Amino acid sequence: MSKIDTIYNYLYEIAKKFKLTEQELPAEAVAREAxxxxxxxxxxxxxxxxxxxLDLAQKKELVEQFKTITTKVQTATHWIYYVAMATVVFNIPKSQKGDLIECGCWKGGSTAILSLVASKVKRKLYVADSFEGIPPDDDKKGHFYTHLSVLGYYEKGMYDGTLTEVKKNIKEHGNIKACQFIKGFYKDSLKKFNKPLVFAFLDVDLRSSLEDSVKYIWPNLLDNSLIYTDDSCDMDVVKFWFDEDWWQKTLKIKAPGYVGSGCGLPINPDFSSLGYARKIADPGRIFKREDWFHGKEIK
Ligand SMILES: C[S@@+](CC[C@H](N)C(=O)[O-])C[C@H]1O[C@@H](n2cnc3c(N)ncnc32)[C@H](O)[C@@H]1O
Structure with a gap:
């Protein structure tokens, strides 16, 4: 969970304790809660x-588990992100055969949560990581989070969690039976990946890691499936999803774009780091026509 998220959560809890009225509560915290x-x-x-x-009681229990996991395991993401992603996964038609993949698990907090989600829909969760942190960053100019006015640098080995550590955390908090581990750097470890996928969550920080993972995940993703990422604020990283040259050269398709570029999906009033790309091979099958957008198709 980010420091800002933690501060807002505290603010809201303190405000509630002092029985402040809606008007007296810090506006940001109220908006976030809403x-x-x-x-x-x-x-x-x-x-x-x-x-x-799945019924209401089961979904409520899951949310409590998400909350607990993000407090027990050092995690870089907020529990509410997983509620948004679980909604997507639970809406996937049962008839679509395929599994889930996570790239970037750090200590396994996000993995434990996603393993619970995967087990509820009786799908496998592939867990791909070096288990020794991120590789060296070739982007020496640094990373711009334009919307947050933040400039940052990554170091080799940051966010390291060993496979033993990750497995221990999943055993304690998630469903290890749902997981299949793929150890190594993506440029090698995912090369032979060849299983149908209905959902992906990538939290890999670097543009190069995104390229190395998407290159092998995309062809396995079923039409209309979503790839969520936790890197929506980093301008150089989101540019990847719009880089026509890379997409044409590597996968011979149009760049898919990215929903949430620059400041993330509307999950918090200020920003979120979550966004997604959607695989759309056949838009006519996936999208519905609306009266307000009624122009005729030009053949
Ligand atoms: C920010 S952490 C993931 C945080 C985690 N999802 C969470 O919410 O706690 C980034 C992870 O990506 C992995 N990673 C980044 N680039 C990689 C690459 N090219 N190959 C393998 N693993 C990579 C790192 O080892 C690390 O575990």
């Missing part, structure tokens, strides 16, 4: 997960 409630409401909609036999 947005999180909206995301939870979408998740608790009875239609979400119905085909997998």
């Amino acid at each position: 947005m999180h409630k909206a995301i939870l409401a979408r998740f608790f909609d009875p239609a979400v997960g119905k085909v997998y036999g």
Whole structure:
């Protein structure tokens, strides 16, 4: 969880303790709480997960587990992100055969959560990581988080978690039976990956790591599936999703773009680091026509 998230959570808890009125509460904390409630409401909609036999009690229990895991295991992401992603996974039609993949698990907190999500839909979670932290960053100019006015640098080995450490955390908090581990740097470890995928979560920090993982994941992803990433604020990293040259040269398709570029999906009032790309091979099959966008197709 980011420091800013933690501060807002504290603010909200303190405000509640002192029984402050809605007007007296810090506006940011109230807005954050309201947005999180909206995301939870979408998740608790009875239609979400119905085909997998999931009811409200099971979904509430899952949310409590997500919260607990992010406090027990050192994690770089907020629990509400997983509610948003679990909503997507539980909405995948049962008839679509395929598994989930996570690239970038650090100590295994995110993995433990995703393993619980995967087990609820009876799909496998592939867990791909070097288990020795990030590789060297060739982007020497640093990383610009334009919306947050932040400039940062990565170091080789940052976010290291050993396979033993990760497995221990998943055993304690998640569902290890749902996981299949792929150890190594993506440029080698994912080269032979060849399994149908319905969802991916990538939290890999570097543009080079994104290129190395997407190159092998994308061809395995079913049409209309989503790749979520936790790197939406880093301008150089999100540019990847719009880089026509890379997509044409590597995968021979149009760049898919990225929803949430620069400041993330609307999960918090200020920013979130979550965003997604969608694989769309056949838009006519995936999207619906609307009256307000009624122009005729030119053949
Ligand atoms: C920010 S951490 C992931 C945080 C985690 N998702 C969480 O929420 O706690 C980044 C992870 O990506 C992995 N990683 C980055 N680039 C990689 C690469 N090219 N090959 C393998 N692992 C990589 C690192 O080892 C690290 O575990």
